[in-house]
Amino acid sequence: MAFRAGAFAQHVEAAKRLLAELEQHAESARRALGRDNGAEFFAAVEERERLLRELDQVVTALALEHAQALEGEANEFETGPLLAEMAQIAARALESHDRLQSAAVRERDRIGAALQTNNRPDAIASQYAVATSVPAVSSLSVTG
Numbered sequence: 001m002a003f004r005a006g007a008f009a010q011h012v013e014a015a016k017r018l019l020a021e022l023e024q025h026a027e028s029a030r031r032a033l034g035r036d037n038g039a040e041f042f043a044a045v046e047e048r049e050r051l052l053r054e055l056d057q058v059v060t061a062l063a064l065e066h067a068q069a070l071e072g073e074a075n076e077f078e079t080g081p082l083l084a085e086m087a088q089i090a091a092r093a094l095e096s097h098d099r100l101q102s103a104a105v106r107e108r109d110r111i112g113a114a115l116q117t118n119n120r121p122d123a124i125a126s127q128y129a130v131a132t133s134v135p136a137v138s139s140l141s142v143t144g
Helices: 002-032 039-071 080-119 123-132
Strands: none
Touching (some): 002 039
16 A cells, blocks of 8 residues: 555655646736736746646546545555645635636726727827818819
C-alpha cells in the first residue's frame, strides 16, 4: 500500500502545482486585459487551457488512485489531509478564475460600448457638413 500512498501523494502534489500555476496565469491574464496588444492576454489564456488539460489528466489519475486506496486496505493511508490541502489551493484558483472572468466581462462591455459610440453618427459633425457644403452647380449645355 505504500506505493499507492506515494503515487497518490505525487498526484496531489502535481495537482497543487498545476492549480497554483492556473492561479498565476489567471492573474497575468487579468492584468493584461485592456492593454493595447492582446497578445499577452491570449498567451496567458492559452497557457491556462494547457494547464487545465494537464490537470484533467492528473485528476483522473488521482481519482483512480483514490478508488484503489478505498478498495484496498484504506485504513493504512489517510487521504483526507492531502485532499483538504489540495481543495484549499483549488478554491484559490477558482477565486482567481472568477476575478478573471469578471474582468473579461467588464472589458468586453467596455469595448462593446466604445464600438457602439463609434458607429453612431455625430450630430454636430453632420450639421457642420451640411452648413459648409457647397451646392452643386448644374449647367445646361445648349450645344450639346
